[in-house]
Amino acid sequence: AQSVTQLGSHVSVSEGALVLLRCNYSSSVPPYLFWYVQYPNQGLQLLLKYTTGATLVKGINGFEAEFKKSETSFHLTKPSAHMSDAAEYFCAVRVVYTGANSKLTFGKGITLSVRP
Amino acid sequence: DVKVTQSSRYLVKRTGEKVFLECVQDMDHENMFWYRQDPGLGLRLIYFSYDVKMKEKGDIPEGYSVSREKKERFSLILESASTNQTSMYLCASSLSLLSYEQYFGPGTRLTVT
Numbered sequence: 001a002q003s004v005t006q007l008g009s010h011v012s013v014s015e016g017a018l019v020l021l022r023c024n025y026s027s028s029v030p031p032y033l034f035w036y037v038q039y040p041n042q043g044l045q046l047l048l049k050y051t052t053g054a055t056l057v058k059g060i061n062g063f064e065a066e067f068k069k070s071e072t073s074f075h076l077t078k079p080s081a082h083m084s085d086a087a088e089y090f091c092a093v094r095v096v097y098t099g100a101n102s103k104l105t106f107g108k109g110i111t112l113s114v115r116p
Numbered sequence: 117d118v119k120v121t122q123s124s125r126y127l128v129k130r131t132g133e134k135v136f137l138e139c140v141q142d143m144d145h146e147n148m149f150w151y152r153q154d155p156g157l158g159l160r161l162i163y164f165s166y167d168v169k170m171k172e173k174g175d176i177p178e179g180y181s182v183s184r185e186k187k188e189r190f191s192l193i194l195e196s197a198s199t200n201q202t203s204m205y206l207c208a209s210s211l212s213l214l215s216y217e218q219y220f221g222p223g224t225r226l227t228v229t
Binding site: 006032 | 120149151156157158159160161164174206208216217218219220221222223
Protein backbone atom coordinates (compact mmCIF):
# COMPACT_ATOMS: atom_id res chain seq x y z
CA ALA A 1 0.00 0.00 0.00
CA GLN A 2 1.18 3.49 -0.76
CA SER A 3 1.79 5.92 2.09
CA VAL A 4 3.83 8.95 3.10
CA THR A 5 5.50 9.83 6.37
CA GLN A 6 6.21 13.35 7.53
CA LEU A 7 8.36 13.24 10.62
CA GLY A 8 7.70 15.88 13.22
CA SER A 9 4.75 18.21 13.36
CA HIS A 10 6.43 21.58 13.58
CA VAL A 11 9.47 23.27 12.06
CA SER A 12 10.66 26.75 12.97
CA VAL A 13 13.19 28.73 10.95
CA SER A 14 14.46 32.29 10.88
CA GLU A 15 13.56 34.58 8.01
CA GLY A 16 16.17 34.11 5.28
CA ALA A 17 17.18 30.64 6.47
CA LEU A 18 16.91 27.40 4.52
CA VAL A 19 13.60 25.60 4.71
CA LEU A 20 13.72 21.78 4.70
CA LEU A 21 10.55 19.76 5.17
CA ARG A 22 10.95 16.00 5.03
CA CYS A 23 8.74 13.43 3.36
CA ASN A 24 9.38 9.73 2.90
CA TYR A 25 7.12 7.50 0.87
CA SER A 26 6.24 3.86 0.56
CA SER A 27 4.95 2.63 -2.77
CA SER A 28 4.85 -0.69 -4.59
CA VAL A 29 4.50 1.11 -7.94
CA PRO A 30 6.39 4.10 -9.36
CA PRO A 31 5.15 6.90 -7.12
CA TYR A 32 3.51 10.15 -8.08
CA LEU A 33 4.31 12.60 -5.27
CA PHE A 34 2.90 15.98 -4.31
CA TRP A 35 3.41 18.83 -1.89
CA TYR A 36 0.46 20.97 -0.88
CA VAL A 37 0.40 24.11 1.27
CA GLN A 38 -2.43 25.34 3.48
CA TYR A 39 -2.39 28.94 4.63
CA PRO A 40 -4.45 29.84 7.70
CA ASN A 41 -8.19 29.57 7.14
CA GLN A 42 -7.78 28.40 3.56
CA GLY A 43 -7.99 25.17 1.59
CA LEU A 44 -4.97 23.34 0.23
CA GLN A 45 -3.01 24.61 -2.75
CA LEU A 46 -0.66 22.55 -4.91
CA LEU A 47 2.98 23.59 -4.51
CA LEU A 48 4.58 21.06 -6.84
CA LYS A 49 4.33 17.52 -8.11
CA TYR A 50 6.54 14.70 -9.38
CA THR A 51 5.10 12.23 -11.86
CA THR A 52 7.85 11.14 -14.25
CA GLY A 53 10.99 12.64 -15.77
CA ALA A 54 13.26 15.14 -14.03
CA THR A 55 13.72 14.28 -10.38
CA LEU A 56 14.22 17.89 -9.27
CA VAL A 57 10.87 19.58 -9.40
CA LYS A 58 10.33 23.31 -9.07
CA GLY A 59 7.12 24.72 -7.72
CA ILE A 60 5.52 28.00 -6.85
CA ASN A 61 6.89 30.58 -4.42
CA GLY A 62 10.51 29.40 -4.81
CA PHE A 63 9.97 25.89 -3.45
CA GLU A 64 11.49 22.79 -4.96
CA ALA A 65 11.65 19.09 -4.14
CA GLU A 66 13.86 16.25 -5.25
CA PHE A 67 12.65 12.72 -5.83
CA LYS A 68 15.25 10.25 -4.55
CA LYS A 69 14.26 6.69 -5.25
CA SER A 70 17.19 5.19 -3.36
CA GLU A 71 16.15 7.05 -0.23
CA THR A 72 12.38 6.84 -0.87
CA SER A 73 12.25 10.54 -0.16
CA PHE A 74 10.68 13.68 -1.58
CA HIS A 75 11.89 16.49 0.68
CA LEU A 76 10.70 20.05 0.14
CA THR A 77 13.23 22.91 0.24
CA LYS A 78 13.42 26.65 -0.16
CA PRO A 79 16.76 28.48 0.01
CA SER A 80 15.51 31.51 1.91
CA ALA A 81 12.40 31.55 4.10
CA HIS A 82 9.98 34.43 3.99
CA MET A 83 7.45 35.37 6.63
CA SER A 84 4.67 34.59 4.15
CA ASP A 85 5.81 30.93 4.00
CA ALA A 86 4.33 30.28 7.45
CA ALA A 87 1.70 27.64 6.79
CA GLU A 88 0.98 23.93 7.04
CA TYR A 89 2.59 21.69 4.44
CA PHE A 90 1.32 18.29 3.33
CA CYS A 91 3.09 15.61 1.36
CA ALA A 92 0.89 13.22 -0.64
CA VAL A 93 1.27 10.11 -2.80
CA ARG A 94 -0.97 8.73 -5.50
CA VAL A 95 -2.67 5.50 -4.55
CA VAL A 96 -3.86 3.21 -7.32
CA TYR A 97 -6.86 1.23 -6.17
CA THR A 98 -8.47 -0.31 -9.26
CA GLY A 99 -7.26 -0.18 -12.84
CA ALA A 100 -6.67 3.42 -13.72
CA ASN A 101 -8.55 4.77 -10.73
CA SER A 102 -6.44 6.53 -8.17
CA LYS A 103 -6.65 8.88 -5.23
CA LEU A 104 -4.20 10.72 -3.00
CA THR A 105 -3.05 9.72 0.46
CA PHE A 106 -1.79 12.60 2.57
CA GLY A 107 0.77 12.79 5.34
CA LYS A 108 -0.10 14.27 8.72
CA GLY A 109 1.29 17.67 7.79
CA ILE A 110 4.06 19.91 9.11
CA THR A 111 3.51 23.41 10.43
CA LEU A 112 6.21 25.84 9.35
CA SER A 113 6.84 28.90 11.49
CA VAL A 114 9.12 31.72 10.34
CA ARG A 115 10.79 33.93 12.96
CA PRO A 116 11.63 37.55 12.14
CA ASP B 117 -9.75 30.29 -12.81
CA VAL B 118 -10.39 27.07 -10.97
CA LYS B 119 -12.95 27.36 -8.20
CA VAL B 120 -14.32 25.00 -5.58
CA THR B 121 -16.85 26.47 -3.18
CA GLN B 122 -18.33 25.08 0.00
CA SER B 123 -21.70 26.15 1.32
CA SER B 124 -20.56 27.27 4.77
CA ARG B 125 -17.26 28.27 6.38
CA TYR B 126 -18.53 27.62 9.90
CA LEU B 127 -21.40 25.43 11.06
CA VAL B 128 -22.67 24.54 14.52
CA LYS B 129 -25.07 21.62 14.88
CA ARG B 130 -26.52 19.60 17.74
CA THR B 131 -25.93 15.92 18.37
CA GLY B 132 -28.38 13.79 16.40
CA GLU B 133 -29.12 16.39 13.73
CA LYS B 134 -28.87 15.56 10.05
CA VAL B 135 -26.18 17.72 8.48
CA PHE B 136 -25.62 18.55 4.82
CA LEU B 137 -22.32 19.94 3.55
CA GLU B 138 -22.41 21.14 -0.02
CA CYS B 139 -19.56 21.48 -2.49
CA VAL B 140 -19.70 22.97 -5.97
CA GLN B 141 -16.98 23.14 -8.61
CA ASP B 142 -17.14 25.17 -11.79
CA MET B 143 -14.39 23.40 -13.74
CA ASP B 144 -16.35 20.50 -15.27
CA HIS B 145 -14.19 18.08 -13.25
CA GLU B 146 -15.01 14.38 -13.25
CA ASN B 147 -13.79 13.54 -9.75
CA MET B 148 -14.81 15.01 -6.43
CA PHE B 149 -13.62 14.21 -2.91
CA TRP B 150 -14.55 14.82 0.71
CA TYR B 151 -11.86 14.86 3.41
CA ARG B 152 -11.84 15.64 7.08
CA GLN B 153 -8.84 17.36 8.62
CA ASP B 154 -7.94 16.94 12.28
CA PRO B 155 -4.84 18.17 14.14
CA GLY B 156 -2.08 15.58 14.08
CA LEU B 157 -4.01 13.32 11.71
CA GLY B 158 -3.70 15.24 8.45
CA LEU B 159 -6.33 14.76 5.77
CA ARG B 160 -8.37 11.58 5.72
CA LEU B 161 -10.55 10.65 2.77
CA ILE B 162 -14.21 10.07 3.59
CA TYR B 163 -15.81 9.47 0.19
CA PHE B 164 -15.11 10.28 -3.41
CA SER B 165 -16.96 10.20 -6.70
CA TYR B 166 -15.60 9.72 -10.22
CA ASP B 167 -18.89 10.27 -12.04
CA VAL B 168 -22.43 11.45 -11.50
CA LYS B 169 -24.32 9.06 -9.22
CA MET B 170 -21.12 7.08 -8.59
CA LYS B 171 -19.43 6.97 -5.22
CA GLU B 172 -16.60 5.14 -3.54
CA LYS B 173 -15.80 4.78 0.14
CA GLY B 174 -12.60 6.34 1.32
CA ASP B 175 -10.65 5.50 4.44
CA ILE B 176 -13.19 6.66 7.05
CA PRO B 177 -16.73 6.44 5.60
CA GLU B 178 -18.49 5.37 8.79
CA GLY B 179 -21.17 7.80 9.87
CA TYR B 180 -21.21 9.60 6.52
CA SER B 181 -22.95 9.31 3.18
CA VAL B 182 -22.68 11.29 -0.04
CA SER B 183 -24.76 12.32 -3.01
CA ARG B 184 -23.76 13.38 -6.49
CA GLU B 185 -26.81 14.08 -8.65
CA LYS B 186 -25.08 16.64 -10.87
CA LYS B 187 -21.51 16.74 -12.10
CA GLU B 188 -20.68 20.01 -10.40
CA ARG B 189 -22.13 19.26 -6.97
CA PHE B 190 -21.04 16.77 -4.31
CA SER B 191 -22.80 16.65 -0.97
CA LEU B 192 -21.60 15.11 2.28
CA ILE B 193 -24.31 13.97 4.66
CA LEU B 194 -24.01 13.27 8.36
CA GLU B 195 -27.15 11.21 9.04
CA SER B 196 -27.01 11.73 12.81
CA ALA B 197 -24.24 14.09 13.86
CA SER B 198 -22.06 13.13 16.80
CA THR B 199 -19.49 15.11 18.75
CA ASN B 200 -16.64 13.05 17.28
CA GLN B 201 -17.56 14.44 13.88
CA THR B 202 -16.49 17.92 14.96
CA SER B 203 -13.80 18.70 12.41
CA MET B 204 -12.71 20.70 9.38
CA TYR B 205 -14.25 19.28 6.20
CA LEU B 206 -12.53 19.88 2.88
CA CYS B 207 -13.93 19.28 -0.56
CA ALA B 208 -11.70 18.80 -3.61
CA SER B 209 -12.05 18.05 -7.30
CA SER B 210 -9.81 16.82 -10.10
CA LEU B 211 -10.22 16.83 -13.84
CA SER B 212 -10.10 13.12 -14.58
CA LEU B 213 -8.81 9.79 -13.37
CA LEU B 214 -5.45 10.50 -14.97
CA SER B 215 -5.19 14.01 -13.57
CA TYR B 216 -3.90 13.74 -10.05
CA GLU B 217 -3.89 17.41 -9.14
CA GLN B 218 -6.73 18.16 -6.77
CA TYR B 219 -8.24 21.61 -6.27
CA PHE B 220 -9.55 22.34 -2.81
CA GLY B 221 -12.33 24.44 -1.40
CA PRO B 222 -11.80 26.69 1.64
CA GLY B 223 -13.23 24.17 4.09
CA THR B 224 -16.18 24.02 6.48
CA ARG B 225 -15.44 23.97 10.18
CA LEU B 226 -18.21 21.91 11.75
CA THR B 227 -18.83 21.88 15.47
CA VAL B 228 -21.27 19.34 16.90
CA THR B 229 -22.43 20.12 20.44
